[in-house]
Amino acid sequence: MSEQNKFWKSSRRIYRFLIVVCVLALVSGIVIFYLNHDDIDSDENGEKQYTTFSDDDPNRIENGIHVRTGLTDAPGLQETVANCTSCHSAKLVMQNRMSAERWHATIRWMQETQNLWPLGANEAIIVNYLTTNYPPKNKGRRETLVGVDWYELK
Ligand code: HEC
Incomplete structure (x- = not known):
């Protein structure tokens, strides 16, 4: 086998290897994305959970x-x-x-x-x-005194 032939053969091998790595990365990326996604909007039984806003009447x-x-x-x-x-x-x-x-x-x-x-x-x-x-409750503390004729202590 000539030197050139050997070179092409090994570069093809490297090329194929790189393609496999890329495809694996892509596939595992997609799988991880969907796994995480299912985690977020499914409950423990795997049922899909949707946030619903049924409270459309603000005066309910x-x-x-x-x-x-x-x-x-x-x-x-x-x-x-x-x-x-x-x-x-x-x-x-x-x-x-x-x-x-x-x-x-x-x-x-x-x-x-x-x-x-x-x-x-x-x-x-x-x-x-x-x-x-919302009537006033009985207070545990007495009301502030009003109308008291205070005097200065000497
Ligand atoms: C334009 C804005 C505004 C509106 C409308 C309003 N308030 Fe207030 N009110 C305030 C602010 C500001 C405070 C002070 C809040 C704080 O201390 O965190 C306050 C405080 C109060 C307090 C607490 C007073 C205290 O002594 O601590 C009460 C009770 C209250 N508001 C009742 C009402 C009631 C009843 C109405 C409807 C008639 C009303 N507010 C509408 C702005 C408003």
Whole structure:
């Protein structure tokens, strides 16, 4: 065999080897991709899992609760949702159980300092909704004293 013949034979062998390596890499890449993919969207039984967004009604009520905000379904709910849940969570509203007087004061404070818009006739509806459905609880701590005639200790 001539020197040249030998050279071509070995380069063909290298060429074939490289092709096999490339094909193997491609195939294993595809296999790994699909294995990982199945992992992500199948549950342990191999069932395909799809994320569904069935909550297309933002005002769905379930068991008397407005699902999106957690507020109780009662007269005044829509006014409260529309005016009181766009800046902060409804939880902040629910957890603050206040008297009507303190609600009006809190609303005034938000209007003066937090850009809350004028509520017009809705203010009475909202405060009525809040005091009816989230009445002040009995407090474990006494109220702040008011109208006390304090004097300076000498
Ligand atoms: C324009 C925005 C905005 C709107 C609308 C809004 N608030 Fe607020 N509210 C705020 C901000 C800002 C705070 C302060 C939040 C904080 O301290 O993290 C706040 C605080 C509160 C607090 C806590 C007050 C405290 O003493 O800690 C309550 C309760 C509250 N809001 C109720 C309501 C109610 C009820 C409505 C509907 C009438 C409403 N908010 C609508 C901006 C708003």
